Amino acid sequence: MRKKWGIPILLFSLLFFTLSPAVGIASDRYRPGSLYQTFQQAADEFEVPVEILLAVSYVETRWQDHKGKPSQLNGYGLMHLADNPSNQSLKEASRLLGIPESTLKKNIKQNIRGGAAVLAKRAKKHNGGTSPNNLADWYVPVAEYSGLSSEIAAKWYADEVFKVINQGAQRVIDGEDLFIPPTPVTPHKGKYEDAEKSMEKQATPDYPGARWVPASSSNYTVANRESDGNSIDYVIIHTTQGSYSGTISWFQNPSSKVSAHYVIRSSDGEITQMVQNKDIAWHAGNWNYNVHSIGIEHEGYVSDPAWYTDAMYRASANLTRWLCDRYGIPKNRNHIIGHNEVPGATHTDPGPHWDWNYYMSLVNQSEEFVFDNTGPHLASDAWGTSSWNSQKYGSNYRFAEPLLASDPFWYQITVPSSGSYDIYGWWPANSGYNSRTPVVIKTTSGYQTVYVNQQLNGGKWNYLGRFNLSQGTDYFIGVSRWTSTPGYVVADAFKLIKR
Structure with missing residues (x-):
């Protein structure tokens, strides 16, 4: 939603509040609700550290239960209780609790x-029948909880869980905070310590910097593209509908009958190649497109934009650009397509939350301009400074209480040339932040306002729209306090990309 702003009102508000006295800086904090308490109660009941329980759920589902719908590995709910040939945690949990599988699939608490219960059983197996007191001793139980048949995939799964514990994580779920404070721990990896050494003897990936883990030979067709006359004409973008490690393990399972050339992790953009570029992966659901394409899987779920991180976008765009340069694929949307765009496709990935404009700008290396709150700006003393929220861009962000007057935090921006620009905003998210924060943009046709929900989509670039801007240095973007919705308004960072 956008509305026009009168220049006199904006200037008056800015002048008035620039001269107003400073206010006290309120502290950020978590606001845990009923879901956090449910995790805590289960942790206490089964003697599992709440950090383990929360981190496993975060790695599997980003704390989304998907309303009883299964993942690609047939896993259900926040804890991804699974029912597949290598992982029977759903049935196991049903036996341990005496609760029907149908209830475990849909009831969040259960x-x-x-x-x-399953994690506790795994832990006691490795600790003489009792739960480990040391957080570091939960690494092997976590790896086994994954249910992944591949030892290297199970190791990477546990690595990711402990990385989340070390770095911390937070999200707003149904208006309440779920969080793991950063907790330093060096895990005891046991039998998984040397799991990656076997990879040294395997084939090297085509793409520099990728890891190589081969898919089962039952899941792709050996070929010799392009020497065999089959040109590579497309890059096809997929979403895994599951975790990074789970997808790698699934492609190694000969019964899956599916594969992709590359899999990319959400948290840091790590890339694993599983099928050589010359070979034909089974990913498109259309044989002709399989023959003439490279498939890239992206960790996540199409329904949840939190998985599509900036690190993932950049890693994937770098890979796609490299593939296009290597095989002469035009860098346009006719040749870089989603799985849903393959003729005859029944899949919807990468879905509506995949930002094609941003992705293609990265593939084509469009010039981008980032403006952080620490750069040139104009703001009253009412705007506090904080570095508390880990989803921030750079070293800190600014925040203020809402009120029915503008008092914007203005960013001084240099627009290199007049024209059309895509504008993105970055903010940390918290349940105590504003769900209707006004972002004021000075365009060639006047001031326009976009309202953003700063309780959601923190720690990533969020598309605000395409705007016509004039060349020059001016206060082009401002975060206003003028909203009747409760919660801090936050000014962090913005990005411009010339179209």
Whole structure:
């Protein structure tokens, strides 16, 4: 939603509040609700550290239960209780709790209890029948909880869980905070310590910097593209509908009958190649497109934009650009397509939350301009400074209480040339932040306002729209306090990309 702003009102508000006295800086904090308490209760009941329970759920689902719908590995709920040939945690949880599988699939509380019960059983198996007191001793139980048949995939799964514990994580779920404070821990990896050494003897990936983990030979067709006359004409973008490690393990399972050339992790953009570029992966659902394409899987779920991180976008765009340069694929949307755009496709990935404009700008290396709150700006003393929220861009962000007057935090921006620009905003998210923060943009046709929900989509670039801007240095973007919605308004960072 956008509305026009009168220049006199903006200037008056800015002048008035620039001269107003400073206010006290309120502190950020978590606001845990009923879901956090459910995790805590299950942790206490089954003697599982709440950090383990929360981190496993975060790695599997980003704390989304998907309303009883299964993942690609047939896993359910926040704890991804699974029912597949290599992982029977759903049935196991049902036996341990005496609760029907159908309840565990859809009931959030019982699903969390089921995951805790299975984790506790794994831990006691490796600790003489008792739960480990040391957080570091939960690494092997976590790896086994994954249910992944591939040892290297199970190791990477546990690595990711402990990385989340070390770095911390937070999200707003249904208006309440779920969080793991950063907790330093060096895990005891046991039998998984040397799991990656076997990879040294395997084939090297085509793409520099990628890891190589081969898919099962039952899941792709050996070929010799392009020497065999089959040109590579497309890059096809997929979403895994599951975790990074789970997808790698699934492609190694000969019964899956599916594969992709590359899999990319959400948290840091790590790339694993599983099928050589010359070979034909089974990913498109259309044989002709399989023959003439490279498939790239992206960790996540199409329904949840949190998985599509800036690190993932950049890693994937670099890979796609490299593939296009190597095989002469035009860098346009006719040749870089989603799985849903393959003729005859029944899949919807990468879905509506995949930002094609941003992705293609990265593939084509469009010039981008980032403006952080620490750069040139104009703001009253009412705007506090904080570095508390880990989803921030750079070293800190600014925040203020809302009120029915503008008092914007203005960013001084240099627009190199007049024209059309895509504008993105970055903010940390928290349940105590504003769900209707006004962002004021000075365009060639006047001031326009976009309202953003700063309780959601923190720690990533969010598309605000395409705007015509004039060349020059001016206060082109401002975060206003003028909203009747409660919660801090936050000014962090913005990005311009010339179209």
